[in-house]
Amino acid sequence: MYPSRFDYVVPESVSEAVSLLSEHGDEAKVLAGGQSLIPLLKLRFASPSVLVDVNRIAELEGMSQQDGYLRIGALVRHKECERSDLLKGRYGVLGTAAPQISDPLVRNLGTVCGSVAHADPQGDWGSALLAAGARVVAQGPSGTREIPLAELFVGPFTTTLEPTEVITEVRVPDPGASAGGAYLKLERKIGDFATAAVAVQLELNGGTISRAGIALTGVGATNLRAEKAEAALAGAAPGDEAFAEAARLAAGEAEPINDHRGTVEYKRNVVRVFVERGLRAAAASASAA
Amino acid sequence: MSKTTLSAAPPATRQITVQVNGEARSAEVEPRLLLVHFLRQTLGLTGTHVGCDTTSCGACTVLLDGVPVKSCTVLAVQADGREVKTVEGLMSGGALHPIQQAFHEQHGLQCGYCTPGMMLTSVALLAENPDPSEEEIRWAISGQICRCTGYQNIVKAVQQAGAALREGS
Numbered sequence: 001m002y003p004s005r006f007d008y009v010v011p012e013s014v015s016e017a018v019s020l021l022s023e024h025g026d027e028a029k030v031l032a033g034g035q036s037l038i039p040l041l042k043l044r045f046a047s048p049s050v051l052v053d054v055n056r057i058a059e060l061e062g063m064s065q066q067d068g069y070l071r072i073g074a075l076v077r078h079k080e081c082e083r084s085d086l087l088k089g090r091y092g093v094l095g096t097a098a099p100q101i102s103d104p105l106v107r108n109l110g111t112v113c114g115s116v117a118h119a120d121p122q123g124d125w126g127s128a129l130l131a132a133g134a135r136v137v138a139q140g141p142s143g144t145r146e147i148p149l150a151e152l153f154v155g156p157f158t159t160t161l162e163p164t165e166v167i168t169e170v171r172v173p174d175p176g177a178s179a180g181g182a183y184l185k186l187e188r189k190i191g192d193f194a195t196a197a198v199a200v201q202l203e204l205n206g207g208t209i210s211r212a213g214i215a216l217t218g219v220g221a222t223n224l225r226a227e228k229a230e231a232a233l234a235g236a237a238p239g240d241e242a243f244a245e246a247a248r249l250a251a252g253e254a255e256p257i258n259d260h261r262g263t264v265e266y267k268r269n270v271v272r273v274f275v276e277r278g279l280r281a282a283a284a285s286a287s288a289a
Numbered sequence: 290m291s292k293t294t295l296s297a298a299p300p301a302t303r304q305i306t307v308q309v310n311g312e313a314r315s316a317e318v319e320p321r322l323l324l325v326h327f328l329r330q331t332l333g334l335t336g337t338h339v340g341c342d343t344t345s346c347g348a349c350t351v352l353l354d355g356v357p358v359k360s361c362t363v364l365a366v367q368a369d370g371r372e373v374k375t376v377e378g379l380m381s382g383g384a385l386h387p388i389q390q391a392f393h394e395q396h397g398l399q400c401g402y403c404t405p406g407m408m409l410t411s412v413a414l415l416a417e418n419p420d421p422s423e424e425e426i427r428w429a430i431s432g433q434i435c436r437c438t439g440y441q442n443i444v445k446a447v448q449q450a451g452a453a454l455r456e457g458s
Contacts, residue, residue: 001342005300008320008366031367038362039344041321051320053367103432105347105410108356109363190431191345 003041007050014059014139017052017166022141024050026163031055032074035102035110036118052166060168070172074114078107091172092285093181093201093213097128100183103191113167116152119159119222122193126153126223128183131199131213134172140165153222175211178204180285184274185217188261194218195261196254196270200278202238204286209233214246214275219254219267226250229275238283247276305369309334310378318365325349327365328375336376336405340434347433350406351375357410359432376405379412387453388412388446397446399437406433411447419455421447 011017021028029048031037032055040046054060060074063084070091072081078101081087087095101107101115101124115125116136126149135146141164152159161167181201185194197217203210212233214226229250236242256267302317309332316331328334328351340348342361349360352374379386388408391397398404407430414421414429421429426447427440435443 002323003321005319005321007301008303008364031364034364034367035344035362038323038364042323042342042361051364055367103347104429105350105357105359105432106344106362109358 001042003038004044004047006041006048008053009050010053010056012056014054014057014166014168017054017057018139018141018164020050020052021164021166024052028052028163030114030117030166032114033077033110034114035106036114036120054166065174066171068174070174072112072170072172074111074166074168076112078102078110078112078115079104081112082107089285090175090177090179091132091181092282093128093131093183093199094172096181097124097183097185097199100124100185100187100197106191113170116149116170117159117161117167119153119155119157120193121153121156121220121222122218123223124183124185124194124197124217127197127199127215127217128181129170129172130215130223130225131181131201132172132175133201133211133213134170136167137169137171138162138165139168144168146171149223150225155221175201175203178286180282180288181213182278182281182285184278186270186274193261196256196267196274198250198271198274198278200275200282202233202279202282202286204238204283207237209236209238209242212246212279214250214278216250216254216271218261219256219271221255224253224255226253226275228253233279238279238286240280243276243279243283246279247272250275303366303369305366307365307368307370308372310374320364320366322365323361324351324353324363324365324368324373325360327368328360328373331365334375334377338402338405340402345434346403347406347410347430348403350409350433352409352413355413355416357406357413374409374412376408379408386412387457388415388450391446391450391453392443395442395446395449397438397442398435403433403435407435407443411443411450414447415451415454419458420451423448 028050031053081098185197199215201213216224229246251268251272306315338348340346344362
């Protein structure tokens with residue numbers, strides 16, 4: 001399969017990339033890891049007239065702990081996340097999601113920010129980052145803005161990003177030392193999308209949960225926050241009873257469809273079981289910190 | 290987004306130079322040319338296979354700056370100025386690479402379609418982890434499909450090559 005013809009430009013700075021996007025508008029697409037975009041081009045689901053390859057923009061590299069948040073630059077590959085000590089412990093929802101994304105070869109090239117920009121409801125990062133309360137930083141012709149993940153996704157493969165904007169990094173707020181998380185995914189085989197997956201983050205303060213983040217993959221038109229389940233846990237004491245109730249609520253908030261990966265009932269049940277397991281794992285990790 | 294134009298104008302091309310198996314190879318290519326087609330059609334290196342063409346099977350795996358990638362999902366222009374290693378680059382001085390010798394001795398292939406990609410991923414794994422466990426080997430090749438061997442003999446071949454490389458170094 002061959003993509004349609006396009007022009008190819010390789011900017012060396014974010015401002016140059018933004019100028020190119022401004023010049024070409026929605027005829028342009030940003031190329032980072034290419035592991036979602038190139039298949040789309042080959043299937044001709046997308047036929048941009050210009051590809052803006054951001055892979056040589058040094059300022060988009062790197063992952064680092066900043067004051068109050070973790071920065072994941074737009075060129076950070078899944079593989080880097082899989083191996084990073086930064087994503088253990090309090091950022092465990094991200095660290096456990098990374099090795100479950102697609103397969104090792106795709107992880108060598110694919111990027112966190114590209115996955116988020118692609119907004120596939122089956123994408124794993126969307127849920128992990130929603131549970132972590134992350135924001136993306138987008139740069140456009142009129143400057144830079146931060147967009148909470150929950151406000152980024154509007155539908156399958158659709159975001160609130162302007163065609164002239166490029167995601168430069170993801171910022172994950174530091175949840176503090178007494179936090180833990182987990183990503184649980186059911187897939188038929190390595191490289192398949194999730195039948196259903198669940199991202200959980202718990203932040204503890206003394207004996208109670210100060211914040212719970214729960215998000216669901218593959219059971220809705222976007223990565224979904226299970227807001228009722230989150231609200232039920234906030235202020236509660238961690239424990240089996242609270243976790244079982246939150247899991248029940250999250251299963252009700254899922255919006256799965258019947259397809260070749262399973263029935264609605266099956267997927268809801270997977271969500272329920274995984275939320276409960278994830279909460280137990282997150283609490284154990286948070287308490288161990 | 291979609292725009293179809295029928296035009297007689299020649300397509301725009303770019304000059305690229307890629308270090309392929311240690312040799313600088315230059316060509317004028319269309320930006321839409323996939324790396325696997327650059328290797329197979331432009332350079333005639335047909336050891337890299339096209340399998341599923343949808344980023345699933347890993348038959349087209351090559352090393353890009355030493356890292357295994359699916360060359361059906363990389364543009365040739367993205368490899369400009371970088372190093373690519375294909376199965377043709379494994380032999381040296383007329384001798385099989387230890388991974389090739391091991392695939393031969395352990396019967397790590399039947400039809401051979403996945404073999405170039407399997408060997409390149411294994412070379413990258415062993416460069417990083419000279420003595421991988423069976424689980425680590427299976428994890429490393431989990432993005433590649435073999436329909437003949439059940440993977441068992443591939444795992445044995447990687448173990449043998451690891452031992453040979455450790456002895457040789």
